[in-house]
Amino acid sequence: MAFSSDTSRCGPEGTSPVLSIIVPMFNEADNVDELLNRLVSVVSEIDPQYEIILIDDGSRDATAMRIVEATEQNGQIKCLVLSRNFGKEAALNAGLSHASGQAVIQIDADLQHPPEIIRTFYAEWKNGAELVYGQRTSRDGEGAARSFMTRSFYRLFAAVSDVKLMKGLGDFLLMDRKVVEALLSLPERERFTKGLYAWVGFKRVAVPFEVAPRAQGQSAWSILRLYLFALGAITSFSTVPLKIWTYIGLCLALPSFAYGGFIFAKTAIFGVDVPGYASLMVAVCFFSGIQLLGLGIIGDYMGRVLQEVKQRPLYLISTKHGFEQTRSRNLE
Numbered sequence: 001m002a003f004s005s006d007t008s009r010c011g012p013e014g015t016s017p018v019l020s021i022i023v024p025m026f027n028e029a030d031n032v033d034e035l036l037n038r039l040v041s042v043v044s045e046i047d048p049q050y051e052i053i054l055i056d057d058g059s060r061d062a063t064a065m066r067i068v069e070a071t072e073q074n075g076q077i078k079c080l081v082l083s084r085n086f087g088k089e090a091a092l093n094a095g096l097s098h099a100s101g102q103a104v105i106q107i108d109a110d111l112q113h114p115p116e117i118i119r120t121f122y123a124e125w126k127n128g129a130e131l132v133y134g135q136r137t138s139r140d141g142e143g144a145a146r147s148f149m150t151r152s153f154y155r156l157f158a159a160v161s162d163v164k165l166m167k168g169l170g171d172f173l174l175m176d177r178k179v180v181e182a183l184l185s186l187p188e189r190e191r192f193t194k195g196l197y198a199w200v201g202f203k204r205v206a207v208p209f210e211v212a213p214r215a216q217g218q219s220a221w222s223i224l225r226l227y228l229f230a231l232g233a234i235t236s237f238s239t240v241p242l243k244i245w246t247y248i249g250l251c252l253a254l255p256s257f258a259y260g261g262f263i264f265a266k267t268a269i270f271g272v273d274v275p276g277y278a279s280l281m282v283a284v285c286f287f288s289g290i291q292l293l294g295l296g297i298i299g300d301y302m303g304r305v306l307q308e309v310k311q312r313p314l315y316l317i318s319t320k321h322g323f324e325q326t327r328s329r330n331l332e
C-alpha cells in the first residue's frame with residue numbers, strides 16, 4: 001500500500017469532528033460538484049468541524065481526479081482512492097475505518113439520497129438514537145421484474161435467517177461511534193451490510209424519505225450482480241440451505257425404502273419380472289440431480305469459508321488526500 005498524504009489536515013484546529021460523511025463513488029465524476037455543494041451547505045450548518053470522506057472505488061472516469069481537486073479546495077474534504085473496484089461495501093468499510101467523527105453518515109454519490117435529510121438524522125441522533133436510517137418509501141426507477149426479484153429475496157431471507165432486516169433500509173444512514181466500532185470489529189470479508197446493521201443491534205430510528213432518481217450516470221448493479229449479492233447475503237446469514245438437505249434426503253429416502261421393500265416382496269412372491277429400465281433411469285437421474293444440487297450448496301459454503309480463512313484485506317488504498325499520515329485502520 002502506498003500512501004501519498006501530501007496534505008494533512010484534520011478539521012480547522014486539529015480537533016476531531018462531530019460529523020463524518022462518507023461517500024462511496026464508482027464512476028460518479030458528473031455528480032461530484034452538485035453533491036459537494038448540497039452536502040457542504042447542509043453539514044457545515046450543523047457542525048462547522050465536519051469532515052467529508054470521498055472514496056473512489058476504482059472508477060474508470062475522472063472521479064478520482066475530481067475528488068482530489070475537491071480536497072485541495074476544501075480542507076475538510078478528504079479522499080481515499082482505492083487501488084481498483086472493490087465494490088460498494090468495501091468502499092464504505094474503507095470510509096468507516098478512516099472516519100473520526102462521533103457520528104458517521106453514509107450517503108450515495110448519485111443524489112438519490114437527498115443530503116437535506118441529514119438534518120433530521122442529526123436531530124434524531126441528538127435525541128439518543130444510535131442508528132438513524134433513511135427508510136425508502138418507494139423503489140423509484142426499478143422495473144417490475146427487478147422489484148419482484150428484490151421482494152422475493154427479502155421474503156426468502158426472512159424465512160431462512162434469524163436476523164430481522166430493517167424495512168426499507170438502504171445505505172443512507174447515520175451511525176453513532178459505538179455502532180461504527182461494532183461494525184469495524186466484525187472480521188468477516190463477505191459483508192452483507194444490511195444484515196450486519198440488523199445484527200449489531202443498538203437503538204434505531206427510521207426516517208422515511210423519497211428516493212430521488214439518479215442524477216447522472218448509471219446504476220452499477222446488473223441482474224447477475226444482484227443475484228450473486230442475494231446468494232452471498234443468504235449464505236452469510238443462514239445455514240438453512242445447508243441443513244435443508246437432511247430433510248430433503250429424509251423425505252426422498254423414506255419412500256425409496258418403502259418402494260424397495262415393495263419390489264423385494266413382489267419379486268420374492270411373484271418371481272423376477274421384466275426389469276423396468278425407464279423407472280430405474282428416472283430414479284437414478286432424479287437422485288443424482290438432487291445430490292449435485294446439495295453438493296453445489298455445500299461447495300458455496302466451503303468457498304465462503306476459504307474466502308474468510310484467507311484473511312485478505314477488504315480493500316487496498318492507492319492514495320489518500322487530506323488525512324494525517326497516521327490514521328488508517330484497514331481490517332488486518
Ligand code: UDP
Binds near residue numbers: 091
Ligand atoms: N458504488 C461503489 N462501488 C461499486 C458500485 C457502486 O462505490 O462497485 C457506489 C456508487 O458510486 C454510488 C453508490 O455506491 O455512490 C450506490 O450505487 P448505485 O447508485 O450504482 O446503486 P443503486 O442506487 O442502484 O443501489
Ligand code: MG
Binds near residue numbers: 108110
Ligand atoms: Mg443509486
